[in-house]
Amino acid sequence: MKRRNFTKLVAGLSLVASMMGTTAMADDMRIALVVKALGIGFFEAAAKGAEEAAAELGGVEIIYTGPTDTTAEGQIEVINSLIAQGVDAIAVSANDTDALVPTLKKAQQRGITVISWDSGVAQEGRQVHLNPSSNALIGNMIIKLAADHLPDGGDVAVLSATTTSTNQNIWIEEMTKVMGNYPGINVVATVYGDDLADKSYREAQGLMQSYPDLDAIIAPTSVGIVAAAQAVADAGKIGEVNVTGLGLPSEMAGAIESGASKSFAIWNPIDLGYSAAMIAHQLATGAATAEPGAEISIGRMGTITLDDTNAAAMADPFVYDSSNIDDFKSIF
């Protein structure tokens, strides 16, 4: 009885296995897109972009994988199994800058091209890191979003996160540097909502009371931008005060629909996955080399240039408005 069960079990398992195994083609170049965790809309969209790149390149198979939880240990298990399969390239959005390094070093020793994207790993663990954007591009984009809807100039205010938020402070600093390119636009105040919904809401209310002629609020934080849009809608100032900055399409869909926000920006995960796959392919085929100053062509996204740490910025943050918000609000 036991033997019969055993035979059945083996037969069953091999059947399941053969069904799962049929998708792989031996002569294809295999690029693994390893994400922080499966089941996150942002990364599902990135996988879509990577598939797009694979279709464009031809002869490329994308293995989209990642752990169940956002842990470094889970990613190491996944990467170990990819090393065992002898994939050609691994493109990882890391859960930990340092913990993946020993495993990724091993992958490189066995001839696998390793790049990181979105969330990077320390330099010795990867050949190239792809940032979704750069601080300078973001700083320029947030003021450009406000200025685009103010052809005759106007007063704008900044609603930031905390006074010590490194990212926001750098972006505002970069924004100040390019203010000369936007004549007629005055930044009248910078306030801090501490990335708390209620405090951001009150600060936005305060801005509208202190500056009755305010034309736009720039919130380079996903919490602040939603709270500011709500405050503008509640004050009945839709059409007078435009809320813009950096936000998530899923959270901002309502504000775009009501008109409280005409447009906002954030990286486009589809472009990010597309570019990561393109870079991995270029490096794995030897068409590009990972060295400071090297230029790598990334298809429809143009060309990136590696800096001193072999990192590069992909592009301007992607602008979301009423024309495309419906396509993205269900993604992330």
Add this chain to the structure above:
Amino acid sequence: MSQSERIIVDRLQSPAERYLKSWESLLLLVAVAIFIANSFASPYFLNAWNLSDATFNFTEKAMIAFAMALLIISGEIDLSVASIIALASTAMGAAVQMGVGTPGLIMVGLGTGLLCGAFNGFLVTRLGLPSIVVTIGTMSLFRGISYIVLGDQAYRGYPSDFAFFGQGYVWWVISFEFVLFAIIAVIFAILLHKTNFGRAVYAIGNNPTGALFSGIRVPRVKFILFLLTGLMSGVAAICLTSRLGSTRPSIAFGWELEVVTMVVLGGVNILGGSGSIPGVVIAAFVMGLVTFGLGLLNVPGIVMSIVIGALLIGVIALPRLWEKWRR
């Protein structure tokens, strides 16, 4: 008092029959089946280096599982093991910043594990609190301390010879971790199956009051078991930290449930009183082979969790159903 008075009769069947019908043989069959299925399913499976890499998926968890098996057999449980890893790793990271060398780091890791185990043991045996409540509390406490110390930062800069414990190889593809896993398995097998201490653990799990009246110092045995579990968590912390080369407070997050799963899959009665170390060893291989085999087929992690869950329920329910059906 002579030794023979403590022997509890457990051989009601002939040894051969017992082995054939045992949990361990069933589990071994499952392990062999998975091994064969994996070899058919993926061309990359039967490769010495790949199999060696696969052992890292379970060796650290299994080290804790051996101590946990004894604890669960005695009727207690420790859910704080993963948090002990986090705290021990944080302590080692802090020691590195103070310039402590590799031997010192080992002492810090083991010492932190022992202290955490002693704290759990004290609360359970001296204050008489239920271990599941105590260790759910210390699970948050120990990891909480790591979060307070580290926040969103990480400790790096471990000495290069420290990397041997998690990344070193003893001979060809045989890693240091795998050797350590095997040695610890043998030690715990002897402790549980060949010593008076082991018999006492079974006796406590089956009938704590009876064990107490038979002259077994129940609180002391339990305290030692908590110490051992803490110590093994410290050993796992050394291996894992060395393998990752860095410490973050989220290290080993969620491992306590995987360790308990391994123990239960190994045939240890979750209510205490029965179980064996060979069973846990096979269970460790089963879990490692399943996750690695499915990983080679790029099966998503959530499906792996479902498979492990189904496997656990399957191997526990099947023998019971078999018994019922035969009657």
